Amino acid sequence: MSKKTYATAIRDVIAEEMRRDENVFVMGEDIELLGGIFGCTRDLYKEFGTDRIRNTPISEAAMVGAGVGAACAGMRPIVELMYMDFTLVAADQIINQAAKTRYIFGGKAKIPLVIRGQQGIGRGNAATHSQSLETIFMHFPGIKVACPSNAADAAGLLRTAIRDDNPVMFFEHKALYASKFEVPDDPDFCIPFGKAEIKRTGKDVTIVGSLLYVSRALEAAAELEKIGIDAEVIDPRTMVPFDMDTIIESVKKTGKLVVVHEAHKVAGWGAEVVSEVVDGAFKYLDAAPIHLGAKACPLPFNIELENAVVPSVQQIVEAAKKVCYR
Amino acid sequence: MISKERKFWIYEIMNKIRYFELKALRLFEENKLRGSVHLYAGEEAVAAAVCSQLTDDDYITSTHRGHGHCIAKGAELDKAMAELMGKETGYCKGRSGSMHIADFTKGNLGANAIVGGGIPIATGAALAAKLQKNDKVAVSFFGDGASNEGTFHESLNLAAVWKLPIIFVCENNGFGISVPVAQSTSVENISDRAVGYGIPGVTVDGNDVFAVYEAFETAVKRAKAGDGPTLIECKTYRTLGHWTGDPQTYRDKKDVEMWRDTKDPIQLFKKRLVDAGDFTAAELDEVEEAAKVEADAAAEFAINSPNPDPADVMDDVFYEA
Ligand SMILES: Cc1ncc(C[n+]2csc(CCOP(=O)(O)OP(=O)(O)O)c2C)c(N)n1
Numbered sequence A: 001m002s003k004k005t006y007a008t009a010i011r012d013v014i015a016e017e018m019r020r021d022e023n024v025f026v027m028g029e030d031i032e033l034l035g036g037i038f039g040c041t042r043d044l045y046k047e048f049g050t051d052r053i054r055n056t057p058i059s060e061a062a063m064v065g066a067g068v069g070a071a072c073a074g075m076r077p078i079v080e081l082m083y084m085d086f087t088l089v090a091a092d093q094i095i096n097q098a099a100k101t102r103y104i105f106g107g108k109a110k111i112p113l114v115i116r117g118q119q120g121i122g123r124g125n126a127a128t129h130s131q132s133l134e135t136i137f138m139h140f141p142g143i144k145v146a147c148p149s150n151a152a153d154a155a156g157l158l159r160t161a162i163r164d165d166n167p168v169m170f171f172e173h174k175a176l177y178a179s180k181f182e183v184p185d186d187p188d189f190c191i192p193f194g195k196a197e198i199k200r201t202g203k204d205v206t207i208v209g210s211l212l213y214v215s216r217a218l219e220a221a222a223e224l225e226k227i228g229i230d231a232e233v234i235d236p237r238t239m240v241p242f243d244m245d246t247i248i249e250s251v252k253k254t255g256k257l258v259v260v261h262e263a264h265k266v267a268g269w270g271a272e273v274v275s276e277v278v279d280g281a282f283k284y285l286d287a288a289p290i291h292l293g294a295k296a297c298p299l300p301f302n303i304e305l306e307n308a309v310v311p312s313v314q315q316i317v318e319a320a321k322k323v324c325y326r
Numbered sequence B: 001m002i003s004k005e006r007k008f009w010i011y012e013i014m015n016k017i018r019y020f021e022l023k024a025l026r027l028f029e030e031n032k033l034r035g036s037v038h039l040y041a042g043e044e045a046v047a048a049a050v051c052s053q054l055t056d057d058d059y060i061t062s063t064h065r066g067h068g069h070c071i072a073k074g075a076e077l078d079k080a081m082a083e084l085m086g087k088e089t090g091y092c093k094g095r096s097g098s099m100h101i102a103d104f105t106k107g108n109l110g111a112n113a114i115v116g117g118g119i120p121i122a123t124g125a126a127l128a129a130k131l132q133k134n135d136k137v138a139v140s141f142f143g144d145g146a147s148n149e150g151t152f153h154e155s156l157n158l159a160a161v162w163k164l165p166i167i168f169v170c171e172n173n174g175f176g177i178s179v180p181v182a183q184s185t186s187v188e189n190i191s192d193r194a195v196g197y198g199i200p201g202v203t204v205d206g207n208d209v210f211a212v213y214e215a216f217e218t219a220v221k222r223a224k225a226g227d228g229p230t231l232i233e234c235k236t237y238r239t240l241g242h243w244t245g246d247p248q249t250y251r252d253k254k255d256v257e258m259w260r261d262t263k264d265p266i267q268l269f270k271k272r273l274v275d276a277g278d279f280t281a282a283e284l285d286e287v288e289e290a291a292k293v294e295a296d297a298a299a300e301f302a303i304n305s306p307n308p309d310p311a312d313v314m315d316d317v318f319y320e321a
């Protein structure tokens, strides 16, 4: 084990996988000399050269599309988007091309492509640079979606993503890059997709959250403990495939569910979790599940407004108390 | 020929932009201002020379590096500074910060944090002007880096086939963040790209007010005559970091110093004005002093302004009659 930041964990896995497989390469904006604006490719061009750590023009549609094409032709590209908000500039290449290519060609194509970058609140980047977009990519069959909440998960999930023969959208969180965590040194450390992690076991209420909301859910659990509510906190870790079973099993035990995410509440993935839990554990539910997410307005710049738009730890606590009739 | 009055206006605007931004940089360094702040220092000639030929009825769209365009298009420093600080009195009521200043009453359809995002919007404003036959023109400001986005190419073609009254003003400052133009861009002169769309393309010294002014004057004539768009590439250099806090390890300090010390557009313009006998150095120094005072006052205004009320955060998502 080594204690690493989330950013370093990502960088190290990219380097290790590039050493292991010469077909792995990275392209993105400002990833050579600058090492990416969060340092996830810092100095890698020195070891791998600028053929494999490749600066692109500011042309997101072309670079994502080139990733799809290179993958079809046998490479294993990692495309870094500086902000995952820019997936929207490249949306056709992701949604109509990467996600569908294998299926529409009758299973002939293989697209081992990783599209990774950061998203979310915390740096005053305002409406077009602070969104949480994992939900929308869950809607389109054919792309896997990962959301690591700490450095170890970032490492294990990214390695799995790079070795996967399907397109993977890899959503990092800008507010997590500096956070440190023990990361296994094993060069084959992989976390399988579709396996949620129970971050804290508890018997009274199940709280599901991802990315930044794992630590916020854990904070809420610590608050709840003070008033005698024992919360179980679950991090799904990947959104596609989604480990609904672990959540349903948990709700069978606790009888109560709170789902929280930074993505907008409306049509957010939390609604899907509630729907599946109602389906799979209806008779175990003691209270109507609560789904928390960002308000239906763009992310504002002012920090007090930004905080007012996304769910707070206090709101998670209140929701848990409510489902526990407290 | 630029009238004396207009020269004065241009000089004044360039100084307002410069001192507004230096003040913003100071506030950022003092942790009084946060977010992504992209400074325009060294590029002021472009915004000032272009906007001096526009009225409040003409349109612009701007970029993440938008303070200069916005001020030249009539933004008041105090409301702009208040927006940078996220205050209720700011242009966007604190909703948007540095990268999104807009003032529709002045024809400023907004700075834009998405690279290339404003280019089609200016094209649409030009389409409206054409449909409304109102003699307005639209200007899209954007960087060298943005000329590699699809929106740039699609907009040039659209504006060309529809003969829209728009001027595409590319500010080639040598870099897109850390990436030098030569590494990202297939042509030496971005204006060469105009050829592909059958429109005129010119490259001018973007630090020379007169050169930018003349190229733009010609382009506006063409636009108003119904002959369609022009692409003007202004070669310039940003003398500060890409954003506040940029370590700038990707470029040679000597280059920065050379541009800053020998090609500063404000100093160059000042010299031309004094040499031509338009104004005395003392008169121009006064303009500079006044700009400093105005920037300081804007900061005071912003600092003393209230934060927006979180209770209002849902306002303005939709228009409600
Ligand atoms: C679609 C999109 N891609 C990438 C970015 C990140 N980004 C912000 S500014 C910038 C560089 C822009 O370069 P250029 O157009 O030359 O403008 P300059 O910053 O030099 O004024 C980049 C890559 C963005 N904001 N939007």
Ligand SMILES: [Mg+2]
Pocket: B143, B144, B145, B171, B172, B173, B174, B175, B176, B177
């Ligand atoms: Mg540039």
